[in-house]
Amino acid sequence: MRRTTEDWNPNLYLKFADERTRPSRDLLAQVPLETLRNVVDIGCGPGNSTELLAGRWPDADVLGIDTSPAMVEQAAERLPVARFEVADVASWTPEPGTDLIFGNAVFQWVPDHPAVLRRLLDALPEGGVLAVQMPDNVNEPSHRLMAETAAHGPWAEKLAGAARDVLPSVGEYYDLLKPAARQVEIWHTDYNHAMDGAPAIAEWFRSTALRPFLSPLDEEERAAFLAAYVERLAEAYPARVDGKVLLRFPRLFILAVR
Numbered sequence: 001m002r003r004t005t006e007d008w009n010p011n012l013y014l015k016f017a018d019e020r021t022r023p024s025r026d027l028l029a030q031v032p033l034e035t036l037r038n039v040v041d042i043g044c045g046p047g048n049s050t051e052l053l054a055g056r057w058p059d060a061d062v063l064g065i066d067t068s069p070a071m072v073e074q075a076a077e078r079l080p081v082a083r084f085e086v087a088d089v090a091s092w093t094p095e096p097g098t099d100l101i102f103g104n105a106v107f108q109w110v111p112d113h114p115a116v117l118r119r120l121l122d123a124l125p126e127g128g129v130l131a132v133q134m135p136d137n138v139n140e141p142s143h144r145l146m147a148e149t150a151a152h153g154p155w156a157e158k159l160a161g162a163a164r165d166v167l168p169s170v171g172e173y174y175d176l177l178k179p180a181a182r183q184v185e186i187w188h189t190d191y192n193h194a195m196d197g198a199p200a201i202a203e204w205f206r207s208t209a210l211r212p213f214l215s216p217l218d219e220e221e222r223a224a225f226l227a228a229y230v231e232r233l234a235e236a237y238p239a240r241v242d243g244k245v246l247l248r249f250p251r252l253f254i255l256a257v258r
Contacts, residue, residue, distance in 0.1 A: 019193050019204075023051040023251050024104045027133045028056060030255050036099035042089050043067075043106025047075030047082070053102060054082050060099075065092060076096060090116060094123050103132045105208075105251075114168055114176050121180050121256050128258040130177075135209075136188065136252040138166045141236035142201060143209060149229045150213055155221050162212040167243050173254055182258040191251065194244040196231035202226055202249050 036057055041050040044064030054062045062082040066072050066101045067172040069086050076084045090110050094101060101120050137143055143164070150159035170186050178184045195201050206214065206226075214222050237245040 005024065007034055010257060014071040014153065019191070020105070021048045021052070022191065022199040023133045023189070023253075024052055026130050027104065027253055027255075028052055028184070029100070030253070031102075031129055031131050032257065033099060033100060034136065035090060035128055038063070038095065038098045038116055039100040039102060040065065040094055040098055042103035043109075044075050044084065045071050045104075046180070047078040047084070049104045050075060050084075051079050051080055054079060054098075065089065073198050089120075094120065094154065096125075098124060098128065100129045100131065103130075103136040105133060105135060107132055108134045108164060114173065117173075117254070118180065121177055121218040121258060126258055128182075130254070130258075132254045134252050134254075136167050136247075136250045138164055138250060140250065142233070142247065145229060145236060146205070146210060149225060151230060153228060155217055155223065155225060158216045158221075159213055162216070164212070167252060170252075178257045181256040183255075185253075185255040187253050189251050191249040193249060194240075194242075195237075195247050197239070197243075197245055198230045198237060201233050201237065201245065202230050203211065204247070 038061045039053050039057060041062070041064040044050045044066050045068075046202055047064060050062060050064040054060075062079075064072070064079075064082055064084045065087040066075070066084075067086065067088050072084045072086050075082075089103075089106070090112075101124065107117065110116055117130065117132065124130065136147055147163040150156060150162055173186055174184055193204075195204070202210070210229075213225065217225060228241050237247065
């Protein structure tokens with residue numbers, strides 16, 4: 001998958017803030033730490049997940065990092081009690097004494113992320129926790145139709161390699177992390193989001209999964225790509241009894257205790 005250098009759009013991302021924050025709440029509920037000193041939110045985005053961490057551990061030192069300056073700026077405005085830095089987790093190392101590394105919907109973007117996860121787990125002290133959630137939806141219609149739209153248009157050459165890779169298997173994650181952890185829990189949750197039709201699904205992904213597809217295109221090409229994508233989505237996601245469509249969204253959760 002090609003990594004785009006175009007900055008993220010916090011306002012577009014937050015259009016679906018409640019839906020995007022729900023997996024963070026579900027992951028946080030499984031973290032078995034009553035008290036801690038230092039917690040890091042990897043890929044903090046606009047601070048919605050960091051806010052949950054600061055709320056649960058109000059006396060902890062909370063650090064959020066993200067590669068996006070726009071996201072970090074928005075997060076700092078939202079949550080002045082926490083620290084925020086522009087950093088890339090691919091090369092970032094936690095400070096000694098970090099008790100929890102929390103990553104919501106970020107590691108799927110990181111090259112060779114399983115090795116990064118193991119490196120971060122190794123850096124934690126005994127009892128430290130690595131808690132991670134990643135979308136596992138590459139084989140869903142929403143993502144298959146992105147790749148199909150990319151391959152069957154005048155932009156095909158520009159968009160070669162834009163699709164995200166399928167995540168490794170649960171067994172691969174377990175075998176990688178368990179030698180460094182006393183406990184590893186891995187599970188899937190399928191969310192079903194009621195959306196206002198195919199255009200709303202496209203709007204959801206414009207700020208995330210569609211970015212590598214849209215970034216290389218000019219304004220006219222982007223509009224044409226989105227129109228073609230929405231047309232395919234409308235066939236794949238039929239209207240339900242109330243006129244909404246249901247976006248099935250599988251997510252993978254990993255909890256490792258050092």
